[in-house]
Amino acid sequence: MNINSVTLRIAGVKENSPVLSVLEQRSEIFQLTENSHDAVLHPHDAGGISYALRAVIATRISAIHEDELQSHYLKLLEDSDEPLDMVGIFCDPHILPNAETNGWLRTIINHVDLLTHSPQMATKASIDELKTAGVAEADIVRITQLVGFVNYQVRLIQGIRLLVNKNNKENK
Numbered sequence: 001m002n003i004n005s006v007t008l009r010i011a012g013v014k015e016n017s018p019v020l021s022v023l024e025q026r027s028e029i030f031q032l033t034e035n036s037h038d039a040v041l042h043p044h045d046a047g048g049i050s051y052a053l054r055a056v057i058a059t060r061i062s063a064i065h066e067d068e069l070q071s072h073y074l075k076l077l078e079d080s081d082e083p084l085d086m087v088g089i090f091c092d093p094h095i096l097p098n099a100e101t102n103g104w105l106r107t108i109i110n111h112v113d114l115l116t117h118s119p120q121m122a123t124k125a126s127i128d129e130l131k132t133a134g135v136a137e138a139d140i141v142r143i144t145q146l147v148g149f150v151n152y153q154v155r156l157i158q159g160i161r162l163l164v165n166k167n168n169k170e171n172k
Contacts, residue, residue: 011160107133
């Protein structure tokens with residue numbers, strides 16, 4: 001199992017630790033998680049959702065959860081070859097794009113926040129807002145996949161950290 005995978009590295013799993021031994025029993029899940037990470041952040045066909053915007057969305061979700069994972073996604077954003085203009089500031093969950101100057105981005109960010117905070121509140125009307133703002137259906141799917149993945153990843157990392165912390169306390 002790759003100890004340097006994003007999930008294990010951010011969760012603080014150390015080589016030769018008892019936690020790693022336990023997690024290795026589910027190594028295929030971690031490989032699929034890593035594959036999913038790559039697929040939603042750097043797909044072959046990005047559609048209308050650039051790699052930089054994907055990194056912004058992932059960073060924003062991580063920041064909402066106050067998780068260290070946001071540093072990983074900020075690094076992806078910094079490494080992006082794409083011009084960011086002012087998009088990068090929307091990594092901060094307290095900042096929204098101006099609806100008058102960038103309604104498309106504001107609608108996307110509002111949808112990301114909705115799915116992260118209250119996914120049960122997402123309705124057909126939520127999707128219709130995205131369509132009205134000019135977000136293509138395929139991009140709605142891309143955004144939803146990304147939001148779902150990052151929220152899953154945050155929870156997975158938090159669960160693994162509980163194991164790591166418990167193991168560390170027991171071994172003191």
